[in-house]
Amino acid sequence: MSRIEMVEPPQVPLLARRFFDRGDPGPIVASLAHVPELLEVAMPFIGAVLGPSSLALRLKEIVILRTSSLLNCRYCINSHTVAALDCGLSRGEVLALRCEPDVGSTFPDHRESALLAWIDCVAGEAGAVPEEVSARLASQFSDAEIVEITLVAGTTMMLNRFCTSLMLPSTPETMKRLSEEGLA
Amino acid sequence: MTPVAEAIESGRLRGRVWLYSNYHCNLTCSYCLTESAPDVAKRRLGQERMVELAHEAADLGFSELGVTGGEPFIEPDMPETVARLAQILPVVVLTNGTLFTTRRLQRLAPLGELDVRFQISLDSSDPVANDVMRGPNNFGKVVDAIPRLVDLGIKVRIASTLEYVDDDDLAQLCALHRELGVPDEDHIVRPVIRRGRAIDNGMGVSAEAKDLPPELTLTSDGAFWSAFGPTVHGGRLDTDLLVTRTITPLRVPAMAMLRLLAVQPASPNGESAFI
Numbered sequence: 001m002s003r004i005e006m007v008e009p010p011q012v013p014l015l016a017r018r019f020f021d022r023g024d025p026g027p028i029v030a031s032l033a034h035v036p037e038l039l040e041v042a043m044p045f046i047g048a049v050l051g052p053s054s055l056a057l058r059l060k061e062i063v064i065l066r067t068s069s070l071l072n073c074r075y076c077i078n079s080h081t082v083a084a085l086d087c088g089l090s091r092g093e094v095l096a097l098r099c100e101p102d103v104g105s106t107f108p109d110h111r112e113s114a115l116l117a118w119i120d121c122v123a124g125e126a127g128a129v130p131e132e133v134s135a136r137l138a139s140q141f142s143d144a145e146i147v148e149i150t151l152v153a154g155t156t157m158m159l160n161r162f163c164t165s166l167m168l169p170s171t172p173e174t175m176k177r178l179s180e181e182g183l184a
Numbered sequence: 185m186t187p188v189a190e191a192i193e194s195g196r197l198r199g200r201v202w203l204y205s206n207y208h209c210n211l212t213c214s215y216c217l218t219e220s221a222p223d224v225a226k227r228r229l230g231q232e233r234m235v236e237l238a239h240e241a242a243d244l245g246f247s248e249l250g251v252t253g254g255e256p257f258i259e260p261d262m263p264e265t266v267a268r269l270a271q272i273l274p275v276v277v278l279t280n281g282t283l284f285t286t287r288r289l290q291r292l293a294p295l296g297e298l299d300v301r302f303q304i305s306l307d308s309s310d311p312v313a314n315d316v317m318r319g320p321n322n323f324g325k326v327v328d329a330i331p332r333l334v335d336l337g338i339k340v341r342i343a344s345t346l347e348y349v350d351d352d353d354l355a356q357l358c359a360l361h362r363e364l365g366v367p368d369e370d371h372i373v374r375p376v377i378r379r380g381r382a383i384d385n386g387m388g389v390s391a392e393a394k395d396l397p398p399e400l401t402l403t404s405d406g407a408f409w410s411a412f413g414p415t416v417h418g419g420r421l422d423t424d425l426l427v428t429r430t431i432t433p434l435r436v437p438a439m440a441m442l443r444l445l446a447v448q449p450a451s452p453n454g455e456s457a458f459i
Contacts, residue, residue, distance in 0.1 A: 013426035014393060014409060014444050037428040037440060 003166045006030035015040050027168040049155045055148045057087045063152045065097040067123040073160035078170040111140045122153045189245030196445050199247035202411040204403035209255040211319045217380035219416040220254050227404040231265040238272040240434035252278040263291040270298035278303045282325040296337025303341040309356040334365040341370040379415040407437030
């Protein structure tokens with residue numbers, strides 16, 4: 001049961017209507033629609049940061065799912081378990097990102113290993129990231145990539161706290177897929 | 185010229201900004217859009233915020249203010265609020281006309297020197313028929329107040345909200361408003377809109393954004409597309425015509441209106457049915 005009511009189609013404000021044009025837009029949009037002037041800037045921003053971009057989608061989903069797991073956001077873990085599987089991550093990789101077995105042995109690739117060490121500090125710790133972790137990341141990624149990786153993590157953290165605090169419910173479609181994958 | 189002024193000049197946006205001063209009312213009319221009554225949440229804007237919004241409206245290029253509610257004059261400081269607003273832009277105030285005691289009329293006297301119009305609701309020349317819609321003793325108070333306001337030099341318009349137009353009844357109503365000192369050009373007839381309490385009473389015609397001229401309307405709950413927007417049904421605010429939750433700075437909802445106008449179908453021409 002979410003902490004707030006979702007905005008239903010008969011009451012969708014004018015600026016929010018385009019987000020409902022193709023049917024149920026999901027609970028993030030249906031909650032943000034209470035404040036349409038924020039919805040209309042938040043969704044393009046979220047789409048630009050978390051959607052397809054110059055950074056490989058596999059890397060983005062690693063960042064998003066790992067961050068969501070560290071912040072224990074059930075809504076985002078569920079949604080991005082499905083998204084991660086859809087972009088080609090294996091069931092074992094997904095389980096590792098969800099903090100179930102040890103991540104290190106599941107992601108031997110140097111780039112992904114450095115990325116995960118960075119994310120574990122950004123999302124899992126307070127304060128500055130240790131020099132050694134920063135150096136490992138910088139050896140594998142350009143400055144532009146580091147900016148994007150960190151913004152993906154930060155945006156995910158914002159959504160994690162939003163969805164968890166408001167207790168947004170996972171959609172039936174997501175729960176059905178997780179059941180089919182044995183990951184519910 | 186500001187973007188708002190350009191939109192007004194081109195006819196895309198109406199020049200008037202509506203301010204919902206409050207939601208409570210001494211009456212409980214059968215077709216009230218906002219389910220106003222004496223005991224509902226007041227949701228006041230307050231004098232200082234209304235004046236601040238009026239200054240912002242003038243700066244952005246709006247040309248007129250409308251004050252409505254609820255009943256604006258249930259707010260004790262409304263005579264002074266209207267006087268301050270009228271120093272900034274011309275003002276029209278929608279009132280039920282039942283709260284104009286001799287003492288309050290004295291406080292309204294300065295408005296006769298300002299660009300202020302009152303629009304008072306009167307639905308029938310028959311006291312019984314009028315009062316069925318608007319509440320006991322409404323007719324008597326209104327026909328008493330109108331000539332006294334006219335005597336103060338305040339311009340008065342009469343608005344008749346009618347579910348059905350009967351030519352004989354309308355002719356008698358027009359004879360009455362002329363007797364009260366209100367000329368034909370200051371009498372408007374408007375339909376009941378099927379929102380608010382009118383839904384429960386099976387009254388009125390439906391209206392969506394495409395049917396309503398765009399007039400930026402500000403309430404304590406946010407900014408709306410039209411004065412018909414911030415309606416209440418079952419005690420809940422309708423948000424289908426909400427533009428933004430932000431009302432100040434006023435440029436936030438004003439610019440949002442302009443963005444909506446860029447994609448909305450053309451609105452009907454002519455005067456808003458609200459006034």
